[in-house]
Amino acid sequence: MKLKYAYLLIAGLIIISSCKKDEDSPGEVIPPQLLSEVATENDAEIIEFLKTHFYNKEEFDAVSEGFDLKIKFDTIAGANSSKQSIFDSPLLITETISVESSSFGRTDGEVINHKLYTLVVRQGVEQGKPTIGDFSILRYEGSLLNNTLFDASSSQPVRFNLSSVVRGFGNGVKNFQTGVGPMDNSDGTVSYEDFGIGAIFIPSGLGYFDSSSNASIPAYTPLVFKIDAFDYEPDSDFDGDGIPSILEDLNNNGNLNDDNTDNEAEGLSVYLPNFNDTDDDNDGILTIDEIELDAEGNFVGFKDTDGDGIPDHLDNDL
Template sequence: MIKFKHLIYIAIVGTLLYACGSDSNPRVDNFDHEAQAVIDNDSLVVFFKNNYYDEALDSVKPITNGQTSLFDDDKLVTKEVTENDINYKLYYYVNNVGNPNEDKGFPTVMDSVYAKYRGQKIVRRDSLSPDFDKNTTWFSLNGVIRGWTHSLIHFKGGNNVTDNGPINFEDGGKGILFIPSGLAYAKRGTATIAPNSILMFYIELWDFVKDTDDDQDGVPSINEDLDGDGNPRNDDTDENGTPNYIDTDDDGDGILTKEEDRNGDGNPANDFNDPNKPNVPDYLNRDIRVKS
């Protein structure tokens, strides 16, 4: 089942990378993303002060009778996030962190997750749009808007309680994400979301694939973050334009990474056979070509 999920995910990643490929005629971006981040945060603060979480309805509602605002609610968490040198404030509301019996911990920014969600746009300080999207599906935290990536890692999965019926989970992570436009679709927008829209998502995290390995090379994608900046997407050992986490031959020596596992334990990252580079694993060392 896990391998099947990975195959689906690899196909999705390939499509996303093709769709988001570089522009052969790049234009100068004169949009002030930093100023927009400030505008979005001001709008979110106003929204929080005028709305509250209605537990009975499991919904965010305008304050009508002295309810505790989201702004003053201890369950609302603020997170500082930097993307493309712009500082953002991301917010998420924690109904339940999640507590599976077999505790896999929290997913990483590169893991594949199984979640239920529905999204709305924050229109005014006391107004939300109808749902623009809702689904229950597998997806990669590396392949979605960055607000999702940086939020879902703070929730855990749940327990599979399926009994000869539809797949179902209980006690999973549950919350609400409040995402500034710069961590969503920014000035681009989509067919259904206007540029610079602030988004809100109700989410339930049901499960995830611990140590997701996107290219199936034996090295978890999160561990292909060689420079240690928390972002494996910018690590490309052989400088071929394909980051290591989706490169089946990380050092470009003609031998697949998964085959540079001389000790045969399924982990190429602990094979060191070059005395001149004792701290460089074989799969990242072009000077040594050792197959398992």
Template sequence: MKLKKVSISILCLTVGFLSCKKDDDGIQAPQNINISEQQIKDNDSIVNYLETHYYNSSTIESDPKIKNLVITKIEKGAPVPTGNTLLNDKVESKTLTIGDVTFEYYILKLNQGGGVNSPAFSDNVLIAYEGIELDEDIFDSALHPNPSIIDLTNTIRGWKLVIPEFNAAADQVDQGDGTTVYNNAGVGMMFLPTGLAYLFNPENRLQLSPLIFKFELLKCFENDHDNDGIPSYLEDITEDGLFTVTTEASGVKDDDTDGNNIPNYVDNDDDGDGILTKDEITITVTEKKATVEELKMMTLESNQVLLNKINEEEDGTFTGTIITFTDTDADGKADYLDAE
């Protein structure tokens, strides 16, 4: 029997197709769909699009914003006009293997983003975006001046993979009229096969549609869904970028330490010993460092972790947060995961 897994998420935000449609982990195929064959078909369609469309690269290089981004189909037999770049010449090809299937997806990095922080797959982001089908129909958007705050936990798998590759904006300026300008944001496009989009959502009309997203990553916020002191990304025990719980006694490793069918990221007592997780760890703030690089190169003990979020202080220095996972009985298992 195939293992049945469930994803448990909170903070489901109302942002069109993105937030309330969950992806499957690929273990069980949708009815009447061969995933391997679908992936081959999807990749052929995406590659054809990349080979037949170009973007206005010279304009974007001087002002990288999605409002300035224009994608144009090449006329048959015509060259790519000067000042433009074929998508296929610039995208980065990435893969994710789930079971026996390797999903290929593509990222166009138009601007890395000048902020010191990038999100984890479980963080909240403030983002402007536009979702497009390969026939160039727009199916979803949240553009300036109304970007959306989205919990990446509640997005399709492709977003969890791509958005963390970018940094947030370097800074923001209030214009005094209710709008905000974000400088040096992370700007890009993603080209996703159905297996990283809505293939596992048969009720979604986009189930068999490879998708394109343009986006600007404006801000990111480190999530601790259960407020136990450990950011959610560190509670992904299986390190697969998902929060899963096995519903059968199989011995398969999942993200639920105490077996109460609640993944650790929404369980404030991860080992079920009656002591809250926040009382079984030690949290400290680092000394100020002159640069982010100096902060990240700090020497830590083997049971310590420097969290992803870096704070820029008013004097231009940087601080971070360290979690020490105490092991009182020295049995090699951190207290917050050790019920004994």
């Protein structure tokens, strides 16, 4: 199974298997909601879940032979009434991410802060963490808050760029250190050891919001992803233009998909953000030919031939 990028900004990169578009029950019409309304509702739903559920902390604290290293959630009730909630766990990371309603085709001009919650049950042993521009190698399982499973990778690692998936997923994964591997197994598969393990709780504004290619995900629905963070590729160059993708976040807002220097030249039928565009200024000269590279082809720096403060690869009036 694959994870699909929600905003449809990157043509051709399909990460979640494309199922038919969400359809409501016959005769049922869900009126459009404002991003601000949904953000408030989703945050309340996620907090309610975090405060009323716990994970199998004891199994991770004292790993025994045969433990599968899988996160399990259960309700705090009955015999489990004394369990520490996920919300109160010191391993829970809360981040605030600004989202523009225009990224979902809205014209109301809203810019709304969203809370992203990441539970890092175990950090990997490798130092360093991926950026939202890097390729990540991991295993995942996606579900709704009611535990309805809508997607999962196979037991083997999958690889994709963290800016080519729903925004909350990529921003959650960048909180994890990774493990050791890959190690070849005798059956042709590979495995990793001492990798990061956790879960990401995503409001719909950082997910699919009012649409999804998966019929199992209703509009305006929060998502939960359990992940095993195996490895990542530092300084990934998604489009092969010679610039590490993370350096193409021109406004430094942690979102590579709203940086598109030649948007007007591309027109309405195409939208290629710079990290997925081999000619960032649409001047007919490839970006890789307008930057500085060393003898091995590694990025060194940007050129500014006419000294106007605009790098050559973003300046189409040289």
